[in-house]
Structure formats: structure tokens, C-alpha cells
Amino acid sequence: MKIYHLSHTDLDGYGAQYITKHYFKDVRYFNSNYGREIDEKFNQILSLLDDEEAMILITDLNLSKEQCLDFEQKIKDKNAKLFLLDHHQTGAECASEFAWYFLDSSRSATKITYDFFSKMLGEDAKLKLFSDVVNAVDIWLKDDNYFEMGKVCLGLIANAKDINKVMFEEQNSDYMFYLLSQAQKFFNDKNDYIGLDMHIHAIKKDFFKKDKDDTLSNLISAYVVDLLSKNRQKYEISYKEFRGILTYNIGNTSVIGNDFLVANDDYDFFIDITSKKTMSFRANGKVDVSAMAKHLVGGGGHANASGGLFNAFKDGFEYESIKSQVVELIDKKTKE
Incomplete structure (x- = not known):
């Protein structure tokens, strides 16, 4: 089954996609802010559907009732299923009316996504810890042991604007997943959020570096020029x-x-x-x-x-x- 995963553009949004990346191989990722962009991204996914069985998974985005009705109608004649995992209380009305709309405001979307798929496909200790870190900051658990680590990860994703997601959507997703995978190395017994904060610049450079070292700005420019040239x-x-x-x-x-x-x-x-x-x-x-x-x-x-x-x-x-x-x-x- 092909999965088309649409999620938000923050830590929790990319975090939920990082979970599906672990459990599934045939996934294509899309990211959206609220408003008209959700509709445009959904229509973009629709244009890619063929006769193959597919699931459109939406996480960390709450939809309006009008959007729910519209999306249901649009996939009516498609070999696709719609499923949403979210935690925004503003989606309560939709969650009560649509069977495919799952809402739990007590957990972040990343944690909901991990809990849901781990029950079916098996638990993973590192991924569970990752979901707990994201959960601590996304629902603002200030007394949680992982809150400070979550804050660093929040800034890591928020400031990762180096690859334009409109022009290079796939590469942008790869970049976000790389940053999150490298951040996990600091989720140790020391809970080394200060170490992660100190290494962010080096982590970014490692993603863009090829044959030789250079400034981050020059490495990004070379990477983007290579994408444009290809x-x-x-x-x-x-x-x-x-x-x-x-x-x-x-x-x-x-x-x-x-x-x-x-x-x-x-x-x-x-x-x-x-x-x-x-x-x-x-x-x-x-x-x-x-x-x-x-x-x-x-x-x-x-x-x-x-x-x-x-x-x-x-x-x-x-x-x-x-x-x-x-x-x-x-x-x-x-x-x-």
C-alpha cells in the first residue's frame, strides 16, 4: 500500500512523519501550514493517486468540517482511504462526526502516531523516547525531564529553512529526518540537550558536505545549485x-x-x-x-x-x- 503522509511544518509535524518513516517504506511526504495550503497539498496528493491501493494519512493538522466533507467526496471514487491523527481540540466536532478522524488532545501528534503504529507493528525503544521528547515540548510539559531537549529540537526544526520545501519537497523532508536522526544521538543518559545545542551547526554542515569542508553558507549554496542543475x-x-x-x-x-x-x-x-x-x-x-x-x-x-x-x-x-x-x-x- 502506498502512503501519502501530509503533516504540519513544525517539530511535531515532521516528528509524526519520522515515525511513519520507521515503520513503512513506500511513503511520500507532504507538509503544510493551515488554511489554503492544506487544500492545495491534498489536491496535489489526489493528482498522484492511481489504481494502486493507497492511504492518505494526515497528522498534526486539524481540518474544518467543510474540508472533511470535501476530502471524503474527492476520494469517493479512488482506491484510497483517509486517516487523520491529531491533538488539536478545535477538531473535536469533526472527530465526533467522521470515523477516520482520530483526536486525542492529551498527546502530541508524534506520540499519537507512535502509539498507534507501535501497537500494530511493534515497539521501538529509541522511537518511543523520541516521541516522548517531542511530546514534552509540544504540549508544554515544563516539569517533564525531556522538556529542555524538546525545546532544542523545536528550534532545530524551526530554524531549518535551508532547503525550500516548495521547490525541493523531497529533499526538504530528507533534511528534516536527518536532523532528527542526529538529534537522537543526544537522547542519552545525560539527556544532553546542551550538547545538541552546541552541535547543531556541525550537524547541518554534515548534511550538506560532500568532498571538502566549507562555510555552511557555501555548502548550502553548492547543494542548491547542484539540485537546480540536475x-x-x-x-x-x-x-x-x-x-x-x-x-x-x-x-x-x-x-x-x-x-x-x-x-x-x-x-x-x-x-x-x-x-x-x-x-x-x-x-x-x-x-x-x-x-x-x-x-x-x-x-x-x-x-x-x-x-x-x-x-x-x-x-x-x-x-x-x-x-x-x-x-x-x-x-x-x-x-x-
């Missing part, structure tokens, strides 16, 4: 006779943009658009991006580094919907 056709756009690439909320645009263009000298420009509607344009001497920025969004700057504001841009949670807006903008402006 999948460049997916991110490719064009402007007049020039060939470029479009990213979303990539961060550190100057470094990553320049590094990508150096590594891929058959590309002429690099654009990054953000959730705040800003656009950053980068080039490496092949096209004047100040003229491009002015033409497309009334922006400007320098020949190799410019910016502007795409006022009509509507933020999204899936790369293709973001790319289509920029492609449409370029098509419209170049045909005027």
Missing part, C-alpha cells in the same frame, strides 16, 4: 532570445544565482520570486537584467543584478502554479 529543465524559462531559470524563495539569491550561472554557462539569467512579490534578477554578462526588470515589472538596478515588484503575483504552494504566472507575465510583456 533539474534545470523543470525550472527553465525564456525571455526573448535568452534562456534562464526561475526559483521561488530560494534565499541568498546573489550567491546561488551567480554560482548557478557559472556552473551552467548555457544559461543567461536567473530570477527568484518571493512570497512578498519581489523579483530578483541576476546575470553573468550575457544579458542586461536591469533592462529586463524594467520591461517586466518596472524595476531596475544593475546590468548583472536588479530587482522589481510583481504586484499581480499570487503566492502559491506548488512550484508549477508560481512558474506559470511568471511565464504568463513574460509572454504578455514580450508581445506588447
Whole structure:
């Protein structure tokens, strides 16, 4: 059975997925905040369903009654089952009406997920301890022995913004799982939360490091450029006779943009658009991006580094919907 696991974007959300990763092999992971993103992620999962039997597992996200009814209807003719494990009391009404909606406000979603699957598939001492650590901080048990460790883990995940989950969802999940697996090494008899706090920088570097050591910023840039280079056709756009690439909320645009263009000298420009509607344009001497920025969004700057504001841009949670807006903008402006 294929499992599609949708969960929240915090420690408890990724923690619940870390549990399913232990017990199941054929799982694809999705993460969402509340609101419209849940619907978009659910629709994304629906688009991937085929005739194979599947389960859509939702954890650490409470749904509205309208969403429950909508999701039930959408899988009615699919070979898929819906199951939700959550602890937010605001889901009480839904839990009372829908058999697939399990709610227990006394435990974190990670602990609920561990308790549920361990009863069926066998207990694991390390994983139980992991669920207890997450539980201590997520439901704020200040007197619990694992509370301080949980706080460090909470910050570890909250500050792990190094891989953009919209563009690189699978790699982002791998990164989160790696961080959690390394954190577990400090869940020892000393309950060494101070040691974990001291080693976070090194743990992150170890994930991104390949052949040689470097600063964390440079290692992340090299990792992201490698991902972009390997999948460049997916991110490719064009402007007049020039060939470029479009990213979303990539961060550190100057470094990553320049590094990508150096590594891929058959590309002429690099654009990054953000959730705040800003656009950053980068080039490496092949096209004047100040003229491009002015033409497309009334922006400007320098020949190799410019910016502007795409006022009509509507933020999204899936790369293709973001790319289509920029492609449409370029098509419209170049045909005027």
C-alpha cells in the first residue's frame, strides 16, 4: 500500500512523519501550514493517486468540517482511504462526526502516531523516547525531564529553512529526518540537550558536505545549485532570445544565482520570486537584467543584478502554479 503522509511544518509535524518513516517504506511526504495550503497539498496528493491501493494519512493538522466533507467526496471514487491523527481540540466536532478522524488532545501528534503504529507493528525503544521528547515540548510539559531537549529540537526544526520545501519537497523532508536522526544521538543518559545545542551547526554542515569542508553558507549554496542543475529543465524559462531559470524563495539569491550561472554557462539569467512579490534578477554578462526588470515589472538596478515588484503575483504552494504566472507575465510583456 502506498502512503501519502501530509503533516504540519513544525517539530511535531515532521516528528509524526519520522515515525511513519520507521515503520513503512513506500511513503511520500507532504507538509503544510493551515488554511489554503492544506487544500492545495491534498489536491496535489489526489493528482498522484492511481489504481494502486493507497492511504492518505494526515497528522498534526486539524481540518474544518467543510474540508472533511470535501476530502471524503474527492476520494469517493479512488482506491484510497483517509486517516487523520491529531491533538488539536478545535477538531473535536469533526472527530465526533467522521470515523477516520482520530483526536486525542492529551498527546502530541508524534506520540499519537507512535502509539498507534507501535501497537500494530511493534515497539521501538529509541522511537518511543523520541516521541516522548517531542511530546514534552509540544504540549508544554515544563516539569517533564525531556522538556529542555524538546525545546532544542523545536528550534532545530524551526530554524531549518535551508532547503525550500516548495521547490525541493523531497529533499526538504530528507533534511528534516536527518536532523532528527542526529538529534537522537543526544537522547542519552545525560539527556544532553546542551550538547545538541552546541552541535547543531556541525550537524547541518554534515548534511550538506560532500568532498571538502566549507562555510555552511557555501555548502548550502553548492547543494542548491547542484539540485537546480540536475533539474534545470523543470525550472527553465525564456525571455526573448535568452534562456534562464526561475526559483521561488530560494534565499541568498546573489550567491546561488551567480554560482548557478557559472556552473551552467548555457544559461543567461536567473530570477527568484518571493512570497512578498519581489523579483530578483541576476546575470553573468550575457544579458542586461536591469533592462529586463524594467520591461517586466518596472524595476531596475544593475546590468548583472536588479530587482522589481510583481504586484499581480499570487503566492502559491506548488512550484508549477508560481512558474506559470511568471511565464504568463513574460509572454504578455514580450508581445506588447
